[in-house]
Amino acid sequence: MLAFLTILLAWGYGFNIPGILPRDYPEGHHIEIQVRELHSTETQLPFDYYYLNFCKPEGMNVAANENIAEILTGDQREKSPYFIEMNIEKICVKVCDKKNNKEQIANFKWMIDNNYYASWVLDGLPSGLRKFAKFERNEYKVSFYQDGFPIGYRLKGKYYVFNHANIFVKVYFDGENWRIVGFLVEPLSLNNDASMSCLSENFSRYINITKMKQEIILPPDEMIESMNYEGLPQELQKEIVYTYSTFFEKSDIKWASRWDMYTYGAGSKTDVHWLSIINSFALVLFLSSIIAHILCRTIRNDISNYNDSTELEIRETGWKQIRGEIFRRPAYANLFCMIIGSGVQLICTSFVGLGCAYIGFLSPSYREIFLIFTFIMYMLFGTVSGYVSARFYKMFELKRWKINILGTALLYPGVCIVVFIPINACVMSEESSAAVPFTAMFFWLFLWFGIFGSLVYLGGGYGNLKDTISNPCKVNKIPRPISFPVNLRMHFVYFLAGSLPFGCMFMELSYVMKSMWHHTLFYYLFGFSLLCYIVLIITSAEVSILMTYLLLCREDYRWWWISVEVAGSSGIYFFIYAFGYYYAELNFSRISSFVFYFGYMFLASATFSVITGTIGFLATFVFIRTIYSLIKSD
Template structure:
């Protein structure tokens, strides 16, 4: 056991390194799987610049269409680019812009338009500057960002504070190219050419919007152009410190788990020796986990719901494995615009047969008769709450007129996927599980009447046990949670999938071990109702993660407003519910294997 922990960690690191392809190979393979083509241009050929969205920098979910602000529009009208499902889910809406960025054609100073900003337009720009709005654009599939303007605070005599608002009207585009391909683009705004739009200056402001373009050759290859985003200032910095923190956390948790496993193995060994002796006096005492052998395999109450939870948790477990597999081969490279969301939707639909099969199979093994109800419950046990939450949050986004609100066509496609693919596959898997001839294996016969459970102290009840069970796995993922939250609910980009895969494996191992230990302690005091307890203890990490959401929202982020708050806590509630189902299934399966093992190892009459 002393060598098991470092060896296991070393093996995980080696497997992760083996799974990682070189950056060039990852990018090429990712583009092939996503069906993308490399763009080549001739000198003077127009490369369109697409405007994606605008919104408050501190509220990543609160985004709006670019032309919500009264910017200059193209002379031939605004054209919208057809986007994929994942891009729309991510909140992108690509619209054409009046900027002309011909390939390898410098422009010193070009005028886009000249506008007379009235009070209504000034109010919109002023509100955007006050809330620190930014804009996002795409040029040859490369993202680029800039701020709408800046705000200055002036202190006047007498303690009077005055705010000045400036709108950036000039943009410098710095584009790098290699032969016939675009490699890099950067945007800078000139504060010297900002227009004062402060309140009370004048009723109207004349603003002249201009831009310049500079093309610079570079030796960076096209396959390596996305590597710069791995070093982008908004990304996680100090990679070595990140690795050290994760390894330190994982080693600490694994050592604690190994220590707990060692104690448990020694106690079990002593129990096996004691229970193997044929001592009539010892039999008369009847204390310990051996003497609940006639009730330990009694099926749990609400087994319909229990089996649905286990089936859905198993599906989410395999879904996470498939996502990690795609990530480790380089499919989810930085800023591939919604590929992760597309993969989640498609893989969830395709893996729904796993949920149906597992739920129905266990339900039959537990002598359940309402198998149709079990299959239907499995279809809705996770999707039902998620769809209700989505309907509420999408309505909020529609009220705000945000790009976070999915278009009607996209909603129809998702509903069709759920009704045409997810539900039928769940039903087919349920029918296959129902017809499965496997029977529940129980080393001991179950008594006709349940044994009375003795009075237990408060710390051995369900809730305190869940707190103890969830703390150790949560401590294993605590460090990594910040980077994940900063990526999903911020502007950082998560690219270190190998670290996340290692943390995921550690989380599964720790959850299994801690649930097994608590199940043993529960049986040792002759509490034989371990089925639901093991599931709740295994899934209790989800409650800790949701508690961390409050800490992150208050202490680690600047999010504000009803829409952003609703999106954050609403969708994280669904994510934590998925964590609860997945880790609860892991805990119950590990406990089932453990209980079968210990009761098979002794003689039970």
């Protein structure tokens, strides 16, 4: 097992992790530009950068070092032919001549129609968008700190390609060396058929405009009226000449703050985050006051009257009457244990992941590292999953604990695999770079069963050796009939209660969704996510306790699944929100994009439901054990 972990770590981290420490460049030092995928919000299908007929570096393999997360996400970095030297400006450097056949021209047209963006990387920073614009009758140099820039545009039925790139590198000089603190690309369409348009006098005048005042715009800003170079554009045709220019701009931004303008939610948008956090805490205080009223007054009075009274009519009422049934084994107890074990594992993984991201352990330069880190944490917490599942399984006095451990190891991963296979098949049919190769899939399955299964079995075996959980009340041999069973109306009330945990994450979820499905935006406000997650834990626990208490007052002891249902129903709201977000923001036209989006949203909703449902059950279980341990047993 240790050997498997070593292999995983070597593959995941065998390459350097840029972005952790600053890199100093002397003047004239070569700076490598890497290219990433071509992406579009309209299709959500990424493609390899060289899927289009762009210039490639000659005499070398274009593939850069990859880690396993890049292979899984399709976000693979490759080498480029652009040669940048620190603090040395270049004007109109020819990259190559490219000849396009009919198929390559058709690919360009399809991607321009679907608003595909190209993404470059310099020193770990993604390429922002620089362009000139008119804003309130003034001309400005406008910077959009987003991921990528368009590859072309369509005008009056004709297609034009951006074949020239003005590369702007923002640098900080410490007196000896230079550090890169910003990276912007201005794409231009220049007609290079007869001569190099970027060598013309008209282009030189255009370059001088770069000395104008700079305005930083947080996307999106619809008040900007776009402008372009006033020369002849390059129409999409069989032969295209690609060129570039490089410019360096000194900046007062320190290296540690260079991501501030890239991360989504910078500037005044943090006020909205704080407002959502305050609203969530207000909801927690409201629920806490209700729970405190129940615990401090109602239940305390019930327990006091029960323990002091000798009359059976007074003692045997409400939730106290079912003390001999309250710990009776639930229906489908084996499945229940599997879900709770998987939920505890997901809770631990998400909490540790968000905590490490908040303290800055994970660099935004390589967001794929977060995926590797999360997967490793998930596998290591397999011992916790097996232990918790085995403990409850033994408490229910069931005997086939090995079957339970096997089911715990396969339940959540099995659901993920079943959903992932059709998603990958659709993406693979589109020749998208997001398709996971079969070799990588087999490798992950090998790790899954070789490492994860062993850890779950190890935790389950240890849990089975532990003493059985002792509950404060014994279970009657004959089940008590239920006078007021839960009806459809009560289930609807439980479903409505599930909206409260979802409401705590609603505002932050909107930012996360925009970062996930709008590739030009970044999200790195993990501090807000961690606060929302803590609020989510408290809210899920309080809602489940409150609804379960109302159930017990109806003398219904079938609380096990109800405690999971109340908080877990928030995952349904998550999926409903995904539908609303699709119709409001996305509206794909391709079936593969539809399957891709809703497949992953289903997995996210199911994960959210398992996490909140498990939190609700664990809190309710502690609550019930506490109140029933306070009454005298006969």
